[in-house]
Amino acid sequence: MLRSKIGGIGYYVPEKVVTNHDLTKVMDTSDEWIQERTGILERRYGKKHEETTTSMAARASTVAIERAGIQKEEVDFIIFATLSPDYYFPGCGVLLQRELGITNTAAGALDIRNQCSGFLYGLTVGDQFIRTGMYKNVLVVGAEMHSMGLDFTTRGRNVTVIFGDGAGAVVLQPTEEENKGILSTCLHSDGTYAEKLAFINPGAHGGYHAKYLEEPADYGYSDAEYGEMFITQRMIDEGMLFPYMDGPFVFKMAVQKFPEVIIEALDKAGLQKEDLDMVIPHQANLRISQFVQKRLGLRDSQIWNNIQKFGNTTAASVPIALCEAYEAGAVKPGDLVCLAAFGSGFTWGAAVLRW
Numbered sequence: 144m145l146r147s148k149i150g151g152i153g154y155y156v157p158e159k160v161v162t163n164h165d166l167t168k169v170m171d172t173s174d175e176w177i178q179e180r181t182g183i184l185e186r187r188y189g190k191k192h193e194e195t196t197t198s199m200a201a202r203a204s205t206v207a208i209e210r211a212g213i214q215k216e217e218v219d220f221i222i223f224a225t226l227s228p229d230y231y232f233p234g235c236g237v238l239l240q241r242e243l244g245i246t247n248t249a250a251g252a253l254d255i256r257n258q259c260s261g262f263l264y265g266l267t268v269g270d271q272f273i274r275t276g277m278y279k280n281v282l283v284v285g286a287e288m289h290s291m292g293l294d295f296t297t298r299g300r301n302v303t304v305i306f307g308d309g310a311g312a313v314v315l316q317p318t319e320e321e322n323k324g325i326l327s328t329c330l331h332s333d334g335t336y337a338e339k340l341a342f343i344n345p346g347a348h349g350g351y352h353a354k355y356l357e358e359p360a361d362y363g364y365s366d367a368e369y370g371e372m373f374i375t376q377r378m379i380d381e382g383m384l385f386p387y388m389d390g391p392f393v394f395k396m397a398v399q400k401f402p403e404v405i406i407e408a409l410d411k412a413g414l415q416k417e418d419l420d421m422v423i424p425h426q427a428n429l430r431i432s433q434f435v436q437k438r439l440g441l442r443d444s445q446i447w448n449n450i451q452k453f454g455n456t457t458a459a460s461v462p463i464a465l466c467e468a469y470e471a472g473a474v475k476p477g478d479l480v481c482l483a484a485f486g487s488g489f490t491w492g493a494a495v496l497r498w
């Protein structure tokens with residue numbers, strides 16, 4: 144039976160370390176508050192004008208491709224998950240192809256816009272391409288340059304203190320080895336709460352979704368018959384160009400969905416939580432991961448947390464954490480690993496794999 148395995152993995156985080164104390168210089172927050180509520184001590188920010196989501200993805204991908212033992216030209220398909228793309232369009236998939244110097248136009252490139260669960264969605268799509276025999280080397284990437292689009296005033300503090308920049312990548316390859324590779328994947332979505340964690344402006348919505356909002360906003364649209372909808376002066380003047388999150392609501396959903404989807408993915412693979420060697424959760428908030436750990440009865444050594452030093456890197460967080468765990472020898476051949484994520488959309492998912 145043809146399955147996909149992670150043939151190579153890499154990650155990259157920018158050099159610049161931004162501590163909680165650094166953030167107290169630009170907004171009303173404290174190291175104490177951030178540590179207590181999120182577990183975060185510091186995060187990394189990319190270098191302005193020199194680093195982007197694509198450039199960081201290229202660094203991570205180069206390592207993954209090398210470890211997969213292939214040449215970059217052998218990449219058949221690129222799947223790129225991000226919520227902080229370099230351009231509104233085209234997507235980062237083709238920008239990464241160019242950055243890596245892949246001139247093989249037979250390679251396709253697909254962008255995924257699923258935020259925190261983007262890597263899990265990408266992994267699942269790539270897994271299906273491998274299982275059907277369509278492709279042999281699928282590069283799945285999650286990368287984010289959050290620092291370019293956060294609100295660095297006190298108004299944005301509940302969101303801004305959480306996020307960090309970075310990239311992670313894997314190369315999926317076919318395997319016929321018994322009991323190896325990706326054993327199961329599960330994906331879910333519920334659009335009911337789309338605006339509970341969202342970055343809606345600039346956008347082409349024109350106020351259409353106001354019927355779903357508790358408090359419809361006035362975006363300052365003009366009376367012009369054409370255009371002038373995507374971005375308005377009011378959006379700029381009133382700080383509507385930043386992500387919004389109803390933190391406590393998202394938190395409550397996350398602690399419910401993480402354990403649920405992990406158990407579901409294990410079930411699908413005919414396994415139980417006692418079989419797990421390692422859980423790599425999306426690094427949303429250390430308190431969420433601790434809740435998941437407790438709920439599943441995992442020892443400290445069975446769950447990987449690195450949000451303390453990298454913050455929440457959204458689509459990049461699962462591959463960064465998996466790569467770090469692999470490099471530390473905490474994920475070894477034969478280990479049963481579960482990857483899981485929950486976030487904006489809401490969308491969530493999990494994958495169970497034998498390393």
Ligand code: UT7
Pocket residue numbers: 171172173176177180181259300301302304305389390391392393394397426427428431455457485486487
């Ligand atoms: O990765 C995608 C999915 N995202 C998540 O899973 C995140 C889920 N949510 C969370 O992690 C938490 O809700 C947060 C860490 C975002 C916020 O923590 P919280 O304990 O839920 O805080 P809150 O939003 O309920 O705010 C409590 C208080 C408020 O003050 P008042 O109104 O009680 O006076 C906030 O204004 O804390 C205040 N606050 C802050 N104070 C200092 C919010 N952010 C900050 C801050 N520093 N950075």
